[in-house]
Amino acid sequence: MSGRIIADRYELSTLIGQGGMGQVWTGYDQRLDRRVAVKLLRPDRVAGAEAEELRRRFVRECRVTAQVDHPGLVTVHDAGTEGDELYLVMQFVDGADLGDHLAEHTPYPWEWAVSVAAQLCAVLSAVHAVPIVHRDLKPRNIMVRQDGTISVLDLGVASVMDSDTTRLTHTGSPIGSPAYMAPEQAMGGAVGPYTDLYALGIVLYELLSGTVPFDGATVLGVLHRHLYEAPLPLGRLRTGLPDGLEPLVMRLLAKEPQDRPGSAQEVYQALTPLLPARGVPRGTPLDPARPFLRPHAPWPDHPLAPAPRPGRPPAAPGGGEGADVATAVDDVKRLLGEGRITQAVDILGAILPTAARQHGEHSAVVRTLRKQYAATLLDDGQYRRALPELRRLADEYAAEAGTADPRSLQFRYEAAQCLEQLGEPGAALAEYRALLPYFENQYVSTDRDLPLEVRRRIGHLLLALGDRPAAQDTLLRLLHDAEQRYGPAHPLPAEVRRTLHWLGLV
Incomplete structure (x- = not known):
């Protein structure tokens, strides 16, 4: 089903989850060129003759839940029907x-467990x-982000499925996750905030x-234990808890619901001490204690550290060891032609390991792919x-052909x-200064415009670093040379004059 388009907009990419009610896919919003997650539900497998009513309730419920604004909830972008499925x-x-x-x-650090529970x-x-x-x-509906914050998934979906007409599937199994189901929910009773608090207790216990x-071995066996058995004390399973x-x-x-805490806020207050x-976090990703x-600190802790890759990268077209590199390259070209840069980046990133295994890490094919990957990342910002x-x-070409290799x-x-774009003016300035002699050497570079552009960037970086005398000297010399090459009306000397005027020098 990979490549299927939902609602003439969302292209399914990689299947990441599947259950009795449907599937979850990574995908792409073709209109806005962004990654999305797409959940597909089959109401006919759950509600039978009531499927049409369930579709209407699904869309209505999604509208309501989309109004809940909280950073710990995954944003709902869109919802609707597509054939026999809800998306x-x-x-x-x-x-x-x-x-x-x-x-x-x-064992899971208890500090992490408390931090997860408090965020929930x-x-x-x-x-x-x-x-x-x-x-x-339940844990599968809770995401730990790279910065340690928690996001809750599937708000509203279970409420649609858990109506009077859909509480049981055609096989007689209850809708939901038995291991996390409150006694009143298991018996088909009224649910409320106390039902979620019971599930929170299960998650924290786990x-x-x-x-x-x-x-237990059966769904009914698990539900029976929820109703009639007391949980084994935590102290018998783990020591050292506060x-x-x-x-x-x-x-x-x-x-009994009335014996549980009165609200999530009450539980939070109990967790606060x-x-x-x-203090100082460890600086590692996926640390729930970090928030x-x-x-409100920025992530990552180290600005120049490479951004973490998604936990489950999209599969390249064809997938697996036998993925067709040529087909992937054709797909990338098509996507770039359509302006879908984000998707092209993911395909290139996914096909690189396969290409390296097939052709060799240092082969011409792999290097071409890596060059395209780097260029596409740059284009995508x-x-x-x-x-x-x-x-x-750069290092590989310098090792092969010398530091002056174009x-x-x-x-x-x-x-x-x-x-420069990452906000590292000092490092960018040092690199531009190191490159400028090469670009000014006509035997190394034939591009006569590039040295002037590099000097412009150096001047603006000096300003950013507060070295106004050096910036003034650089820009005055650049103004003279740019007017000699382009004439005074060209955009480059005009921009330099404006900068110098701002400095009060011209």
Whole structure:
């Protein structure tokens, strides 16, 4: 189904999830050239004769949930129907779902667990104020972003499926996730904010112990345990938890809603003394404690660190070891011709490892692909990702043909532009100054315009660094040479005169 277009706009790319009710795909918004996540639901598999009513309720519910404005909720971009399916187009989240995050960090630090729970409380408090009940809170519906913040998925979807007419599928299974289902939800009773708080307790219990409190071989067996069994005390599964944490989890897991905390805000207040105090985070991605250690701080912590790649890169056309590199290149050319740069970048990034295995890391094919990848990243404004690619290409050409090789110099020049765009004026200035003698040497470069452009950039970087005397000297000399080459009416000398006038020198 890869390549299928939904609503004449959203192109499906990679299947990342599948269940009884539908599928989740990465995709591209062709109109705005951005990554999105697309959920496809099959109401006929859930509601049978009630499918048409479910479609209407789905669209209506999506309109309501789209009005909830909170940074911890994944943004809903679009929703509607496509043939027999319902589609939901959401913001693409770069991170890991909480289930994978837990699996990769066992035992899960209790500070992280508390931080995740507190962020979830903030989201649930905003959602319950609408009022909306999530109904399907679980690790697979919770994303940990690269900066440690939490995003909740699928708000409103479960509420559509969990109506009187759709509570059971045609096989008799309940809609939802049994391991995280509150007793009242399992019995088909009224749900409310207290239902989400029970699910929050299950999630917190799982993070702290590594397992859900109630599991079993059958759905009915799991639901029976929710209704009648007490969870095993956390202290028997893990030591070293702070005082007050286990009692809070046990309150969240109370069988009767009235015995649970009164609101998500109340749970947050109970968690507050356990949250990390402000300090210096470890600087690693996917750290849920970071938003409390360093609130509202920019990410990444180190500006020049390459931006983390998406956790699940899109598959190249054809996929796998046998992916057709030539087909991928043709697709890239087509996408670039259509202005869909973001999608072209992803295809190039995905096909590079396959091309390296097929043709060799240092083959001409791979180098051509890497050059196209770097150029496309640059065109897409992804300067942080383009920078290491450009530096690598520059170093390779310099090693093969010397530091004055025109190809190496061009890649260094583009890398300097990346540094300039990334707000590193000192590093960019040093690189431009190192390049200028090569560009002024007619035996190395035949482009007579490029040295003047580099000098213009040097002058403006000197201004950015506060060195006005050096900027004045550079720009005055540039003005003289630019007027000699282009004449006084040309845009370049005109711009330099305006800058000098601003400095009060002309």
